[in-house]
Amino acid sequence: MEKPQKRKSDRFRRLATAAAFAGLFSYAATLFVTPASNNEIAQTYGASLGMLARLALAVMVGFLSAVLFAGWYSDRRGKLPTILAGCISMALGLSIxxxxxxxxxxxxxxxxxGLGGGLSESTCMALIADLYHESHRTAMANLSQAAFGVGAVISPLAVGWLLRLGVDFRIGYFGTAFVCAVSAAIAFAALSMRCEIPCVESDVNTRWRDLVGSSLVLMLAFGIMLYVGAEIGQSQWLAVYFRQGLNAKRELAACSLSFMWFGILTGRVAGASASRLVSEITIIRLCLMLSALSQSALLLISSSVWGLVYVFLLGFFLGPVFPTIVSCxxxxxxxQSGTVTSIVVAAGALGAAIFPPAIGWAADFVGLKTALWTCMAILLIDAGMFITMRSVCRR
Known part of the structure; x- marks a missing residue:
């Protein structure tokens, strides 16, 4: 009896891992199809940068509306049904x-x-934490976020390809909706195996207050809020910066986001290896400092070719930070992996709700390049905070 049960457990682990990876891929594709299309949206709907900022804000408001509930619900009823609901919501929003x-x-x-992303992103990360423990946890967290990076690379490339072919950019939204539907099907297949065992509700309830008041959770949440504010603050306006600030062609401007996310993808794969050699806090500190330097270089050059180089480097150094903090x-x-992950990721969403729209609004008055220096300042503050922190994460 043990061998059939073990085989079923292994199949479930593989399928649940695929569901988590697919959910993160879908959310990335959903999140970055709009930044890659910003120039076309502005032209089609007569939108200013401030109006485009409304779209970014709406995504993050939707995310924040769902992410804490997603953590609470997934710890009690399971992570797979939460991921399934998130993928369905993203597919519906993209179709509209x-x-x-x-x-x-x-x-x-x-x-x-954004609502779908709030239901799925932190839940996918928490599911990975449930499936893999100890030394494999941080490595798998980085690899799962590498799947996010793949989606973030492919989505802008697809938009650029559509524009090069003269196809309406809105076709990209329907294609991304199909991807989310496929991810929903994978999550449903894993859910139908009925192998996921949620946490005991009484244990979750008695420790909730301690979790919210934990100094470790609050420090990591604040750190990830600053990180995501800088990361999304740059990526949200990257295509516009390349078009207006570096005089790039619109196809190259749309694809510039892919260079950044290819760097993030590469950085997360490297982070998975590095996590076996150095402490998590060391990875966070080093990557934040080097990403601040890369951000500065990006804003000081005037060539779109060199811009692509520094965008890649910025992404490479940013890459390991998010999954490593979540792993901590x-x-x-x-x-309470679902709840604690949702708290930390919600803090990141708060940063994404504050800084990218603020940069867009400021750009209407002081220019986009000047407004983007905010991202470099945020990264330096974040690096300084982690440098002064004790080694709170695993060695």
């Missing part, structure tokens, strides 16, 4: 965006896309 006739519908669709949090509270 692709067929919208006015800017208000774009805003509503962006909210649904989920590893500290394994019985």
């Amino acid at each position: 965006f692709g067929s919208a006739s006015n800017f208000d519908l774009l805003t509503f669709a962006s909210f649904l896309m 949090a989920s590893g500290a509270y394994p019985s």
Whole structure:
């Protein structure tokens, strides 16, 4: 009896891992299809940078509306049904965006896309933490976020390819909706095996207050809020910066985001290896400092070719930070991995809700290049905070 049960357990682990990876891939594709299309959205709907900032804000408001509930619910009822609901919400929002006739519908669709991301992203990370423990946890967290990076690379490349072919950019939204539907099917297949065992509700309830008041969780949450604010603050406006600041062609501007996320993807694969050799806190400190330097170089050059080089380097050094911070949090509270991950990721979403729209609004007054220096300042502050922290994460 043990061997059939073990085979079923192994199949479930592989399928659940695939569901987590697919969910992160889908959310990345959903999150970055709009930044890659910003120039076309502005032209089609007559939108200013401030109006485009509304779309970014709507995504993050949707994300924040769902992420804490997702952690609470997934610890009690399971992570796979939460991921399934998130993928369905993203597919619905993308379909509405692709067929919208006015800017208000774009805003509503962006909210649904963010809502789906809030249900799925932190839950996918928590599911990985449940499936893999100890020395494999940080490595798998980086690899799962590498799947996010693949989606973030492919989505802008696909938009650039569509524009080069003269195809309406909105087709990209329908294609991304199909990807989310496939991810939902994978999550449903894993869920149908009925192998996931949620945490005991009484244990979750008694430790909730301690978790919210934990100094470790609060420090990691603040650190990830600054990190995501800088990362999304740059990536949200990257295509516009290349078009307006570096005079790149619109196809290259759309694809510039892929260079950044190819760097992030590469950095996360490297981070998975590095996590076996050095402490998590060392990875975070070093990567934040080097990403601040790369950000500065990007804003000081005037060539779009060199811009691609520094965008890649920026992404490479940013890459390991997010999954490593999340791994620290989920590893500290394994019985509440969904809740603690959702708290930390919600803090990141708060940073994404504050800084990218603020940069867009500021750009209308002081210019985009000047406004983007905010990202470098945030990274330096974040690096300084982690440098002064004790080694709170695993060695």
